Amino acid sequence: MGFYLDKYSAYIKSEKDLSDNTMESYLSDIKQYINFLKSKAIKDIRNSSNAALVSYMLSLEKEGAASSTIHRKLSSIRSYYKYLLWNQLISKDPTANLVPPKNQRKIPEALTFDEATRLLNQPNGNDAKSIRDKAMLELLYATGIRVSELISLNLEDINRQHAYLQCIGQASRERIIPIPDSALQHLENYLHKARETLIRKSLDEKALFVNTHGKRMTRQGFWKIIKYYKETAEIDKDVTPQTLRHSFAVHLVEEGADIRSVQEILGHSDISTTQVYSQLYSEMKKNL
Incomplete structure (x- = not known):
């Protein structure tokens, strides 16, 4: 029951060869997604759906998030769901066949x-x-x-x-x-x-x-x-x-x-x- 965030956090810290900054970024993305689900009265990850995930992506676009940011967050969420599915904590993966917004390379800003x-x-x-x-x-x-x-x-x-x-x-x-x-x-x-x-x-x-x-x-x-x-x-x-x-x-x-x-x-x-x-x-x- 719940979101199994502690289990997933322990998994990526022990099994993934990631820097501390990358782990923090992954977990921050997942926490933000979980908070969105809770705001929609979804209190168990098993009750999340493809529709809820699409709604989350649309909310990020509405807030002005760059497509590259949405891609990164979706990548973090995909890894999270794969872990849950592999460990039989969920029965289906809502990220399957999900198409993210087109990722356009943004020209960075530089100083003169x-x-x-x-x-x-x-x-x-x-x-x-x-x-x-x-x-x-x-x-x-x-x-x-x-x-x-x-x-x-x-x-x-x-x-x-x-x-x-x-x-x-x-x-x-x-x-x-x-x-x-x-x-x-x-x-x-x-x-x-x-x-x-x-x-x-x-x-x-x-x-x-x-x-x-x-x-x-x-x-x-x-x-x-x-x-x-x-x-x-x-x-x-x-x-x-x-x-x-x-x-x-x-x-x-x-x-x-x-x-x-x-x-x-x-x-x-x-x-x-x-x-x-x-x-x-x-x-x-x-x-x-």
């Missing part, structure tokens, strides 16, 4: 070079937090790594002598990415002047970037940092950690980088994902 410079110049204090924020922003923009990769970096992943970082991206693919001199300088400044102050007594902390409690920086924590500096820089765009990654890619294309090289640096498995940045650069040129 001037906007990126203004954002990076915001943390200019000599306190530990400002020095850390400056190093994080500079490293993210200079390497184009994902925010999940940034906050997952450990001290051992940075080779300061040869100026490169080592990160594990999607599908556990390892990448070696050079660190430009400017970003390396701010990283060195953080390691020499700020990190020890922030970690306090947590001397065994392996994380490269830590919060004010001396623990690994979280995605939510870094999101707040970006939002704060976006406001102080007076940038009239929706700026997220991913925006800096997009900006890095567009500026590489602008400087004449080969699209295959950009694909390798970003860690894209499909070059069509990378080619979006050429299109975005063209769109930005039209608006100059």
Whole structure:
């Protein structure tokens, strides 16, 4: 009886090779769907139906959710129902033969070079937090790594002598990415002047970037940092950690980088994902 969320949560944590962030995303999608079912007086997953699922998808569209978001949520729900069916907790799978909305590749938003410079110049204090924020922003923009990769970096992943970082991206693919001199300088400044102050007594902390409690920086924590500096820089765009990654890619294309090289640096498995940045650069040129 019920929704068996605890059982499913235990299953994906023990059986699926997923990162913590991916697991949180999966469970968040399922919880949102369950809350929708409860709002429709469906208190047992066995009473859910194809009609209820379609109604949920339509509600997401009405709320303005992108087709890519709906696809992702539907994928999470499919996995959930497959688990329930496999374990004979339900007798039928409502996601069978369900057709999601057409998934259109959305052109991401990026900062102009001037906007990126203004954002990076915001943390200019000599306190530990400002020095850390400056190093994080500079490293993210200079390497184009994902925010999940940034906050997952450990001290051992940075080779300061040869100026490169080592990160594990999607599908556990390892990448070696050079660190430009400017970003390396701010990283060195953080390691020499700020990190020890922030970690306090947590001397065994392996994380490269830590919060004010001396623990690994979280995605939510870094999101707040970006939002704060976006406001102080007076940038009239929706700026997220991913925006800096997009900006890095567009500026590489602008400087004449080969699209295959950009694909390798970003860690894209499909070059069509990378080619979006050429299109975005063209769109930005039209608006100059």
